[in-house]
Amino acid sequence: xxxxxxxxxxxxxxxxxxxxxxxxxxxxxxAMLGGIAIGTIxxxxxxxxxPWLVNPAAAYVNTLRSIPxxxxxxWFFLLIPGSFxxxxxxxLGTRYRSEIASLITFTVxxxxxxxxxxxxxxxxxxxxxxYAGYAVGMTYAQxxxxxxxxxxFRNMLPVLLTQTIILFQDTSLxxxxxxxxxxxxxxxxxxxxxxxxxTYLVAAVVYFIICFSLSMLVRQLQKKIAIIR
Numbered sequence: 001x002x003x004x005x006x007x008x009x010x011x012x013x014x015x016x017x018x019x020x021x022x023x024x025x026x027x028x029x030x031a032m033l034g035g036i037a038i039g040t041i042x043x044x045x046x047x048x049x050x051p052w053l054v055n056p057a058a059a060y061v062n063t064l065r066s067i068p069x070x071x072x073x074x075w076f077f078l079l080i081p082g083s084f085x086x087x088x089x090x091x092l093g094t095r096y097r098s099e100i101a102s103l104i105t106f107t108v109x110x111x112x113x114x115x116x117x118x119x120x121x122x123x124x125x126x127x128x129x130x131y132a133g134y135a136v137g138m139t140y141a142q143x144x145x146x147x148x149x150x151x152x153f154r155n156m157l158p159v160l161l162t163q164t165i166i167l168f169q170d171t172s173l174x175x176x177x178x179x180x181x182x183x184x185x186x187x188x189x190x191x192x193x194x195x196x197x198x199t200y201l202v203a204a205v206v207y208f209i210i211c212f213s214l215s216m217l218v219r220q221l222q223k224k225i226a227i228i229r
Contacts (some may be wrong), residue, residue, distance in 0.1 A: 016192070017206075020185025023099060027181065028168045031106035032114075035167075036160065038107070039114030044144065046119055057115070064112035070173045076105040077177040098179035102171075110167055117159050121152030158222040165214050169207065182206070 045057035064072065080101060085093030093100060125148045133143040153160075172183040183203055190199030 016189040017182065017185040020180055020182040023180055024168065024171045024182040027099075027102055027106060027171050027174070028164065030103050031110050031167055032160075032164045034107035035110035035114040036118070038111035039116075040118045040149070042111060042115035043118040043122060046115070047122060061112045061115050064109055065116075069109055069170055070176050072109050073102065073105050073173060073176055076108070077101040080104070098174065098177045101177060102174040102179045102181075106167065106171070110163070113163055114160065117156050117163060118152060121156035121159075122148055124155050125151045154225065157225065158218050161214070161218045161221070165211050165218070168214075169211060172207075 042057045042061060045053040046061070048054060077098065085097050085100065087093065088100070122144075129147050129151075130143050133147050138146070171181050174181050175184055175187070178184075186199045186203035186206075187196075190196035193199075
């Protein structure tokens, strides 16, 4: 079988692929920021030592980490009532139902993974620093905000970014509900130009270049953090 990449041009990139890439990046950024925010709250709940906080947080994390992501995507897409999307002004909920469902799903799902990363980061900070904060009159919240969390974020930054790279790869699963991501862009291009094999091969190369480049940046960042320590 002969592969022909002659059809691949900038017009193709603009028409089909760039649109999908933009959504994939947007989905990754929103899910990362939302996941870290919710994950940090979950981590603090699990470390609070209070059963009424620990048990719900543990159930949330363990449940989502035990279910395949594509199944969670389908659940959120099918179970969120249509009235929720209709309530979004401008008719955006109806036109972009798949994309909105993807944003919600990935934020909720990734929070479980970011929570475990943040919990490890918080536990990596010496308890002596917390006790020192208490000794000068700080509250628990002040110790977390001013002492523990800044160090935890710095310690876990390479791991957080690595999880974000995995998150970007996982965005390709939104094809299951018809959201227009990077992989969907390549799929549409392949169908329009009748070159499905070539476009999937190019898609694999694009994903590899993006993820490998980001992995190298994370590795360099990890070395710098190690030097600072």
